[in-house]
Amino acid sequence: MSLRNQFEEKTKDPAVQKMLGIASEQEIETVWDRYENMLPQCGFGETGLCCRHCLQGPCRINPFEEGQETGICGATADVMVARGLDRAIAAGTAAHSGHAKHLAHTLLKMATGEAKDYKITDAVKLNKVANRLGIAVDNREEKEIALDVARAALADFNEKETPVLWAAGVVTPGRVKVLSDLGLVPKGIDHEVSEIMHRTLYGVDADPVNLLLGGLRCGVADLAGCYMGTDLADILFGTPTPLASEANLGTLKPDHVNIALHGHNPVLSEIIVKVAQDMKDEAAKAGAAGINIVGICCTGNELMERHGIPSCTHSVSQEMALLTGAVDAMIVDYQCIMPSIASVAECMGSKIITTMDICKISGADHIAVKEETAAENAKQAISSAISIFQTRKNRNCRIPDITNKVIAGFSTESIIAALSKLDAQDPLKPLVDNIKAGNIRGVCLFAGCNNVKIPQDTNYIQMAERLLKENVLVLATGCGAGSLMRHDFLDPSKTKERCGEGLFAVLNAIGEANGLGGPLPPVLHLGSCVDNSRAVEITVALANYLGVDIDQLPVVASAPEATSEKAISIGCYAVAAGLPTHVGVMIPVTGSALVTSVLTEKVKELTGGYFIVDPDPQSAADKLISAIDERRKGLGL
C-alpha cells in the first residue's frame, strides 16, 4: 500500500494527508497512531456491557458465557446499557449548559458593569429573547433587560416549579404537550444532570425504559443549554450574517504570528480577536507581518460565523495544525481538546495556553481568564504567542497550500432576512412553497464531530453529496460544518454541481435576490455545536407556519462521525423533538436488544423521533431520504 493510500484511509482531507506524511517522517505520534495501538478495542465497552458504578465491580456481561447474564448486583444488560447511556447524556448536557452558564455570568457581569470588556452587540436579539421570556423591554435600558435575561438564564439551571424556559419556550405548543405528557419537560438543567447521576447509582433505577425516559428528559435539558448558549452569544457578540471566509491548514501564514483558538466558548476568543487588533505593532516589532488568528473546532465556528475568521482545521485533525510548525500559540477554552496537543506542541516549539479553571492540561501554560479581566488576560496570551513567534520565525514551517472558500454565518435571523428578499411580507412562504413543490425535498442537519474510527470526513462527504443531489436542503454545525467546509460544500461556486436542480434553483433564487450574483453555498453553515439550536429554531418556525408539529416535518438530523458525549445528548433532544436522527458511529448500546429497539423504534411511538444507527453513509442517506419521503407523504406532499 502506498503511503498516500494509507493516509486516505485515515482522512479525506488532502491537507491532513500531507501532514500525516510529515508526522510519519518525523515520527510524531498522532491520534491515528494511538487508535491503531488501541486495537482491538474492548468489546464489553463497545457494546455497553461493562459497568464501574460500584466497588463490587467492575462487571461485564458476556453474552456468550453462561452465568454472566447480569452484573454482580443483578443489573441486566438492558439496565447496564441504559445506565451507561444516561451518564453520557448527563455529561453532554453538563458541557453544553456549562458553556451557556458561563455566557450567562458574562452577560450578568456585563450588565452590572463588572465585565467592562463586554457589551451588548445585538440589541435586537436581546429584545427578541427577552420577549420570548416575558421580560419587559419597552422604555428600559438595554443593560436592565440584559440583567433580567441573564438572571432568567441562571434560574433555568435550578430546579423550580416552572419548566426550563429555554426548553419549553422554544418548541412548538404541540411539542410542549407531547413532552409534558411523557414527563420529559426538565425542571432545571443542573437538576436533571444531578438526577441522572443519582438514578444511575448502584441500586437505584433498574428499569431500562424508565432510565431511557430519564435520559431523554436530560436530553431536552441539553436543548436548553444549547439554545441558551446561542442566544447569549448572539446578544453579546452579534447574530451571524453571511460572510466570506476560508478553511483548512493553508489559512496559517508563515510570516505572521499564528494564534489558533480552540474549544467552544466565544467568551474569551471574541476578546482575543479584539485585543489582537491593538497588538499589531507589538507583532511588527517582533518581525511579524501581522497577527493571524484562526479557529479550530467550535471556537472556530463561533469566530467564523461572526467575523469570518478562518478555520484552520477541526476535531480529529487538531494535532495537524501544530505539526505545521506555524502555530505559535494554541489558546484553548474547553471541550474536544485532545490532551495530546501538549506533547505535539512541545515537539514543535509551540505553546498551548489553557485559560479556564475546569480545563487545564499537564504540560500547558495556564492563564486564569476571568470575565472581569478578559482583555488583560487576552493580551497576556497574545504576548506569549508573539514571543514564541520570535523563536520560531527563522524555522521552516510546513503549511499545506490548501484552502477552501467558505460562506458562513447563517443564523435563523439571517436566513429569514435573505428569504424576505423574495417575499418581504411572508418570508417563510417561499421556503414552504418550495418544500411543497418538491424543489426542496426535505431538510437535513449535519452535526457532530469527526471520529478516528472513520476516515475523516468520509461520511459527511458521501451523505451530503447524496442528499444535495436529492434536493435535500443541508444545514451544518460544529465539526460537521467544519468537515464540509474543508471539502468545498460551503463554497457557492460549487452549488450548481453539488445540488439537484430544484434545490439549486431555490439557493440561486435566494442568492440572486440578495445581490450575491449567484447562489447560496450548497450547505448552510449554522455555526457551532450549541448552534444546533438554530436548526431547532428554523424547524419550529416551519412547523408553526404550517400548523403542524415537528415530528410531521420532512426534517432529519445526522451526526455521521460522532465522538463527544455531547453528540449523544444532542441526538437525544433531536429525537425528543421528533426528528429521525442518524448516528454513524456505533454507540455503546448494542449489548441490549431492548435499549436498541427503544431508541431506534419504540420511541417513535412516543415522540415521533427515533435514532437510525448506521455506519454506512450510503445506506444511512437512503434511510434519511426514506424518512423524509414518509413525512412528505404524511403531509400529503
Place this chain on the structure above:
Amino acid sequence: MSLRNQFEEKTKDPAVQKMLGIASEQEIETVWDRYENMLPQCGFGETGLCCRHCLQGPCRINPFEEGQETGICGATADVMVARGLDRAIAAGTAAHSGHAKHLAHTLLKMATGEAKDYKITDAVKLNKVANRLGIAVDNREEKEIALDVARAALADFNEKETPVLWAAGVVTPGRVKVLSDLGLVPKGIDHEVSEIMHRTLYGVDADPVNLLLGGLRCGVADLAGCYMGTDLADILFGTPTPLASEANLGTLKPDHVNIALHGHNPVLSEIIVKVAQDMKDEAAKAGAAGINIVGICCTGNELMERHGIPSCTHSVSQEMALLTGAVDAMIVDYQCIMPSIASVAECMGSKIITTMDICKISGADHIAVKEETAAENAKQAISSAISIFQTRKNRNCRIPDITNKVIAGFSTESIIAALSKLDAQDPLKPLVDNIKAGNIRGVCLFAGCNNVKIPQDTNYIQMAERLLKENVLVLATGCGAGSLMRHDFLDPSKTKERCGEGLFAVLNAIGEANGLGGPLPPVLHLGSCVDNSRAVEITVALANYLGVDIDQLPVVASAPEATSEKAISIGCYAVAAGLPTHVGVMIPVTGSALVTSVLTEKVKELTGGYFIVDPDPQSAADKLISAIDERRKGLGL
C-alpha cells in the same frame, strides 16, 4: 471444604450463613454466585485504566504494553483515573443530595399544607437549624420557619454568589478558611455535580491534580447533601434518642405480615410505620398476628434510630431476607437496592414494591408515591403485603433464630444530653477531659457498606475489636452500623468485654449517669449514611471546644467494606474536612501512581486529611491508631 466453611468465606453473619445453605439447597442464585461468575474481574476497570467518555473509545491503558501509555485522545493514566474517580464522586453527591432535596420538598409541602401526612416533629431542631442559617425564629409560626428552612435548603442546590450553607456553615471557621483558600467551597450542590460531568468530558480537564481538586469540592458538596438530609429528617421525623431494638433475620415473624422497608429515605417509610398501626385489623382479618415492619440498609437505620424498629439485614445480604420466605413485601425507595431482588422475590412468592419515580425495577410492582398522597400510597403498599401474606401464611418460612440486641439512636443532641448528666454546664468537658486523659485515645467513625469481595462483616469486626480494645471511641453509621449491630457491638452487655478499660469506664460512667444501670453500648449508632453528618457535627463541636481545627483532632474514619459511589464521595468530604480516612476496598485509582499518591499523601499538606487504602483490617487498624497517636502528639497529649 465443608459447606459451613464455604459460607464463612462469604459472610461472618451466622444468620446469613444459614440462608446461604438454603439458597444452595434450593439453587437460588445470590450475589455471591454472581460475584464468582464474574471472576476474574477486568483488571483495567479495577485499576481505573479504562475510559468510555467518548465514542472514539473505549480506551484502556495497558501498563505492560508499549504504545498504550495513553488513551486515543492522549489522556494519560493519571487523567483517566482522576476523571473516573470524579464521576464516581459526582454520582455519590447526586445521590445523597437527591435524598436531601426530596426531604426539602417534603418539608416545603408540609409547610404550605400540601403534604398533610407530614408535620414538624422536632421544633427544637427546626429552630437550631434555622438559627444556624440565620433564619429568624422568634415569634414566628413553626410552619413559617420551616418554609424558610426548606427554601434555604433548595437554594443550596443552585449555583449562587454565596457558598453552600450546609457546607460552609457546618464546619469550623478554620476549616472554612482552608477550604476557601483551596477553592474547595461549593457554590451549589447540583452545580458542582454538573461541573464535574462537564470537566470530565472528552477534551476538557486533563490535569489530574486539577481534576482531583474539583472532585474534592464536589465531595464537600456531598457533605452538604448528607448534613441537610439529617437535619430535615430530624425536623420532620424527630431527632434520635437512644432506644432498644434488635437486628438480624430473626426479627422476621412467621405469623405476622412481614414488611421490609429497604433503601435510604425516611420520607415514605415513616408514613408506612404510622399507617401500619391503623391497619392491624386488616392484617388480623387476613389471619396475621400483626404487621411486623423491619428495615434493611439505611431506611432501616432511619427507622431504628427514631422508632427502634428492628433491622433485619443490610447491604450485601439483602436477598437473604427474601430467601426466608417470610417477607411478604419489600417496599423500596432508592439506593443500594440490588435489581436481583425482583427475581428472588418471584422465586419466594414475595412482592417487591418500588415507590419512587427514579427507581423502578423490572419485575417489581410500582406505586408512584407522592408527598401529597403518602398515607394513601402507604396504605396501598401495606394492603398489597397483607394480600401476599394470605397466600403465604400456610407455607413454611425458614427464618434463622438469630437476633442481636441493639441500642441505637445516638444523635449529637442525644450524646450531648447524655454527657450533660455528667456536667450540666459544660457537657463536652467530660468527653474532652477523657480524651486528654487518654481514657478515650481517639474517635473512629465506621461508615459505608458491605462488599461482596470481602467476607461480609470481617473488616468491621476485626477493626472495631481492635480499636475498642485500644480505647478508641467507635461511632458507626449506615451498613457499617448494620454490620456491627449484627455482631453485638451495639449491645451494652458486651461493652465490658469489647472495650479497653479507659473506654469502658467512660461509657459506663455515661450510662450510669443516665440511669441505664450500666454502660452505653461499645459502638454508638449514629444512624444512616447521610447521618455521617452527625459524626461531622460532633467532631466540629470538639474542635471548636478545643479551639483547634478538625485536622488536629485524634479523629479518623473508615469505610472498610465500601461498595457504593456514595462511600467515595463521603470519603472525599472526610478528607476535605481533615480526617485520615481508611477505605478497605481497592478503589479504581491504582492505575495512576500520581493519583494514588495525591489521595494518600499529598492531599495531607492541603487539607490535613488523606486516604488510607488498605484491604487488611489489622494493618488498617494499626494505621488508624498511628494516625490517632500522631494527632494526640500534635496536641501535646
